[in-house]
Amino acid sequence: MRRYAMRKLLQVWLGLFGASAVGIGLLHIALGPSCIPGSIPVNATMDSEDRFYGSIFVAYGVAVLWCVREVEKKAEVVKFLAAAFFLGGLARVVSWLAAGPPHAFFVAMIPVELVQPLLMVALANRVARAAGPLAIARPELAPER
Numbered sequence: 514m515r516r517y518a519m520r521k522l523l524q525v526w527l528g529l530f531g532a533s534a535v536g537i538g539l540l541h542i543a544l545g546p547s548c549i550p551g552s553i554p555v556n557a558t559m560d561s562e563d564r565f566y567g568s569i570f571v572a573y574g575v576a577v578l579w580c581v582r583e584v585e586k587k588a589e590v591v592k593f594l595a596a597a598f599f600l601g602g603l604a605r606v607v608s609w610l611a612a613g614p615p616h617a618f619f620v621a622m623i624p625v626e627l628v629q630p631l632l633m634v635a636l637a638n639r640v641a642r643a644a645g646p647l648a649i650a651r652p653e654l655a656p657e658r
Contacts, residue, residue, distance in 0.1 A: 516643040520584060523636045527581045527591065530633075534574030541567025551616030573597070588641035595630035595637070602626030 540548045546555050546563040555563070577594055580587040605615070605623050614620060 516640075519636065519643060520640050523584050523591075523633075523640050524581050526633065526636070527577050527584065530629075531574045531577030531581070534577060535571050536574075538567045538570030538572075538574060541570065549616075550618040584637070585641055585644035588637040591637040592634050595633040598626060598633075599630040602630070 542564050545560045546552045549563070573594070576590070580591050580594070584591065602623055602625075605619060605626065609615060609620075609623075
């Protein structure tokens with residue numbers, strides 16, 4: 514895949530992923546746990562916890578979106594964010610083992626949350642390598658795209 518195409522693919526991917534995270538987080542802030550597939554009414558403590566984590570997911574999405582513009586320079590941040598998302602997928606597995614299977618939607622999300630970050634890291638590595646160290650350190654000296 515050509516360097517520009519890889520870069521554009523990663524930028525589009527991160528843009529969609531980040532916007533989705535922001536949207537999901539805002540949904541949790543606005544609607545609370547009732548927006549969770551298979552949820553049941555919860556007490557005020559669990560409602561507060563869900564809305565709090567919604568705000569964290571908004572911040573996560575904003576961080577992903579921040580990486581879109583200069584993705585070559587921010588490849589390490591992209592990889593960190595991918596690792597954090599992967600950890601979330603592992604946390605779902607722990608929950609399944611500890612409490613039993615979740616709603617089918619979340620069972621379907623486990624492979625997405627475990628594979629998508631690996632692909633994101635692989636693509637971020639390729640984009641950063643293709644840009645070269647000069648493009649990252651001094652973008653004005655990088656070859657034209």
